[in-house]
Each structure stands twice: as structure tokens, then as C-alpha cells.
Amino acid sequence: MEPTIGDNIAAIRNETTTLTQEQLAEKAGVSVETIQALEQNKRTSARIATLNKIARALGVHTAGLMGSAARAQALREADAEPLGLVGIRQALAPVRDVTGHVVGPHQPVAEELHLGQVRGLVTDANRAYHANDYASAIGLTPPMLAAADALVARAGGSDAGQDALGVASYAYQLAGRLLIQLRQLDLAHIALDRATTYARTADDQLAAATATAHMCWLLLRTGRIVEVETLAARTADVVEPRLSTATPRDLAAWGVLLLKGAAAAARNAREDDARSMLTLAAAGAQQLGDRLVRPADHADRWFVDVGGNDFHHAGVQLMQVETAVIAGQPDQALALSAAVAGAPQVTPSSRQRHLLDVAWSYQETGRSVDATRVLMQLSDAAPEWLRQQRYAREIVQSIEDGHRRALSAKLAVLRSVLDGPA
Incomplete structure (x- = not known):
């Protein structure tokens, strides 16, 4: 049987370090109960930000902690098909x-x-x-x-x-x-x-590139981080355009692959690689400007409608926020999020995902009232979407654990949305 996340943590901790569970917890900035629950397989998964902290404390990449249980946990989310x-x-x-x-x-x-x-x-x-x-x-x-x-x-x-x-x-x-x-x-x-x-x-190289970017998203959801990094980087190299002559479609297809690669690198505790890819993506977004917001060509207009609306300067900023969240830097995430607030290019689904990062950052910095406010905003605007988000459930659980009485009424509303019919 393939080892679980907890098996891998215990093996690395015992075989390559002298850390006790308590010392690992302190070094990683997580609770000792989290380490114990994982190593005893009472919990078979944890948020990627938590695994990231543990991996850095152990001196390994996050992918080194992943086992079959991590992938099974991601797949278990699909157990109730409408x-x-x-x-x-x-x-x-x-x-x-x-x-x-x-x-x-x-x-x-x-x-x-x-x-x-x-x-x-x-x-x-x-x-x-x-x-x-x-x-x-x-x-x-x-x-x-x-x-x-x-x-x-x-x-x-x-x-x-x-x-x-x-x-x-x-x-x-x-x-x-x-x-x-x-x-x-x-x-x-x-x-x-x-x-x-x-x-x-x-x-159609560009259609293949956008399909690959969506496949990267899927693989991230199933814990296949290293494959995403490799797939995104290789495909981005194949479709990399000349910035001076690239069409809007060229830039969009290349840029979104860089964003997926950065997401994988950040999840694998490779922040320098993530930042390098985001720097390249920012250059592409600057060259793109608003040409995909107001395209002149009919084919480009249709491409924007169905496949090219995920890459722009604001999209790079969203990924910078997400990278800060994954790295366990909620203060930085909140500072970066201020630049994204009014960007018109951001699709509703991308903005909603970003607001979960904002809510998490508020909760991590002790601002539970603000975290609840953001979640209530999402509950009002997109209840169907929110109901599908395990991330939202984890934030609500964290708020409930710390402020059950003070926020009980609003939390009850959030729970009714999250626990309603999918």
C-alpha cells in the first residue's frame, strides 16, 4: 500500500531529522495536534498551505509528502453526483x-x-x-x-x-x-x-494550450503537483510567443500556462520558481494590455468569450495573492489583494475564488469579523458556487472553532448555504 501523507511525514521526521512532533509543529507554525493527527492517520489530508509549512520545516518539497490518501481525499469530493x-x-x-x-x-x-x-x-x-x-x-x-x-x-x-x-x-x-x-x-x-x-x-496549438491549462487545474485538484509543474512548463515553452509580435491569443494561451505552473510551484514550496513564472506572466500581461478586453477580430472575440478570459494583468495579481496564501503569508496576501479590488477583467468565478483567499487571510490574521463579512458577501452573490467549495467549509470551521458565540447567527446562515443541496 502506498504510504499516506502522515506516513511520509513520520518517515522523513524520524529518518532525516532529529525533530520531535512538538519541535516540527513549532518549526512549521502549526499545532502539534495537526502533526499527531496526520502521523497517526486520524487525518489523511490537510490544506496545501499547511503541508507547505510542514514540508519547508522538514526541508523537502511538498510533493514529497503526498501519498495516495491525498489524491483519494480530493477524489472523495465527487462522491455525490447530481x-x-x-x-x-x-x-x-x-x-x-x-x-x-x-x-x-x-x-x-x-x-x-x-x-x-x-x-x-x-x-x-x-x-x-x-x-x-x-x-x-x-x-x-x-x-x-x-x-x-x-x-x-x-x-x-x-x-x-x-x-x-x-x-x-x-x-x-x-x-x-x-x-x-x-x-x-x-x-x-x-x-x-x-x-x-x-x-x-x-x-491548433493555442486550443491545445488552453486545454492543457485546464488539465493543470484538474491535476492540482487531485494532488498531482509535480506533473502540473512539468506539463505547464513544457507546454509554455512550446507556445512561447515573441512579445513584440504576438497576437492576443498567443499571449493569453502562454500566460495562463505560466499561471498554472506558478500555482504548482507555490504548492510544492518552490516560491522562487513561482515568482519567476509570475514575472514572465506579468511581462506578457503588460504586452497584452486590453487587447483581449476589447478585441477587434471576430475570432479573438469568440476566443475571449470561451477560453481566453483568464489571463490579464489582474489575473497575475490574483495568482500573486494565491501564492502568498499558500506560502502562509496572510498579511502579504491582504496587501496584494488591494490592487485587484476593482479590476473589470476578472471573471466572476476567479473573483469568487480570490475572495476565499481574502477571507482566509482575514481569519489567519485574527480578523474573523472581516472573514465572515467576505463569506456572507459570497453567500449572497454566489450560493451555488460557494456550496461546492471545500475551502469555504474549512474557513467557516476555523471561525466556528474560535468565535462560536460572537458570530453564531451569521455562521448559521453560512452553514445553511454550505450544507444545502449541491
Whole structure:
């Protein structure tokens, strides 16, 4: 059996250091109860920021602590699949008989659906996703995927086939992003793998790059930190543009890969590498300016709608905040977050994730009232999204542990949102 996180901590502590559990806890800045619970396998997971502190105290990379239990914990989040996902599952993992024919319902597709109409389906589903309207996004996804597949099949190997493959790649990328958000990680892997296959078949390097960036997000959610760092760095090297002549799409695809690589490096206690990637990303974002906010070209406008809205100067700032959080520097995270407050380019889902970092930083600096205020703001604006976030549950638990009486009414409201039907 592969060792757990706690097994690895105990082995490293006993075999390569002279630290007691109490000394490790003090050096890492965590409670001795946390170390004991992990080493005794009473807890099989911990926040990446906590693991980061322990890894630094032991003098190893965070990935050295990871075991099968860490990945299992991430996957356990997907244990309650909403019935509404049946249609998506049928589209991504159909059942076939011995002759190869699909068994079960078929998603009807309009025979004459053309490229612009399929793009419209992807755009509609993307809007629902960013509006946190997951019920609508779930309903729109099966016909979107069926239409994209049918478009590719009809186009064949023609020039139009290249465009069809590109659109299909973005359709499956969106399905993957939605499924990650809904914690359906195995299904998300199928969708993103298919998105990458479509992009490669089309020889569309930029579509392949954005699909890879989403795959990096998925791998981060399952604890595969080292793979993300390698995958993001290699792909960024392949698509790296000349800053002076790069198109908005070139810059966006390259930049978002750097952000994913920085996220992985930060999680692996490699802050210098994370900062280097963020410096490169900042240069790309400066060159990009607002060309993806107000693109002149129709293809770029569509790219912004469905795949290119995650990279900009504010996106780099968001990752700088996240890196500070992972490094256990809440004061720095709060200072950096001030620059992001009014950035119009930030998508709702990215801003919501950022606000969880802000709430965590407030709680870590003893400002539980401010942390609760931010969480209440998220509860009012995006309850469906908040309900999917384990990070939010951990922050609320921390507040409850320290301020149960003073904040009981607001915490009760937050608990009702987090514990409501997914």
C-alpha cells in the first residue's frame, strides 16, 4: 500500500531529522495536534498551505509528502453526483454493445447546425457557467457536445474541419471546467482529454494550450503537483510567443500556462520558481494590455468569450495573492489583494475564488469579523458556487472553532448555504 501523507511525514521526521512532533509543529507554525493527527492517520489530508509549512520545516518539497490518501481525499469530493449530470455522463462515457453501437438515449442534433450556431451554443453555456448558473450549464452541455461532435463528423477533412475541431475542443474544455467546479473529476478528465485530442487533430496549438491549462487545474485538484509543474512548463515553452509580435491569443494561451505552473510551484514550496513564472506572466500581461478586453477580430472575440478570459494583468495579481496564501503569508496576501479590488477583467468565478483567499487571510490574521463579512458577501452573490467549495467549509470551521458565540447567527446562515443541496 502506498504510504499516506502522515506516513511520509513520520518517515522523513524520524529518518532525516532529529525533530520531535512538538519541535516540527513549532518549526512549521502549526499545532502539534495537526502533526499527531496526520502521523497517526486520524487525518489523511490537510490544506496545501499547511503541508507547505510542514514540508519547508522538514526541508523537502511538498510533493514529497503526498501519498495516495491525498489524491483519494480530493477524489472523495465527487462522491455525490447530481442526477442532472446523467446526460453529461452519457455524452462523455457512453455504453456500447459488442458491435460498437451506443446503448441508451441519443442526444438529438440539428442536421444543419453550422459553425456559428455551435459557437453560439458554447458561448451560451459559458455565460451560464460564469454566472454560477450550474443548473443551466448542466442542461446546455449535452446538446453542446453532441452538436460539436456532429459538426466535426460532417466537416470531415476539409478546411472547415479544422475550424470544427477547434470549436469542438473549446466545447469539451468548457465541459471539463464545469465538471471540475462540480467536483466530478473523473468526468472532467475525460472531457479535457477529448478537448486536447480535438485540438491536436486540428493542429491548433493555442486550443491545445488552453486545454492543457485546464488539465493543470484538474491535476492540482487531485494532488498531482509535480506533473502540473512539468506539463505547464513544457507546454509554455512550446507556445512561447515573441512579445513584440504576438497576437492576443498567443499571449493569453502562454500566460495562463505560466499561471498554472506558478500555482504548482507555490504548492510544492518552490516560491522562487513561482515568482519567476509570475514575472514572465506579468511581462506578457503588460504586452497584452486590453487587447483581449476589447478585441477587434471576430475570432479573438469568440476566443475571449470561451477560453481566453483568464489571463490579464489582474489575473497575475490574483495568482500573486494565491501564492502568498499558500506560502502562509496572510498579511502579504491582504496587501496584494488591494490592487485587484476593482479590476473589470476578472471573471466572476476567479473573483469568487480570490475572495476565499481574502477571507482566509482575514481569519489567519485574527480578523474573523472581516472573514465572515467576505463569506456572507459570497453567500449572497454566489450560493451555488460557494456550496461546492471545500475551502469555504474549512474557513467557516476555523471561525466556528474560535468565535462560536460572537458570530453564531451569521455562521448559521453560512452553514445553511454550505450544507444545502449541491
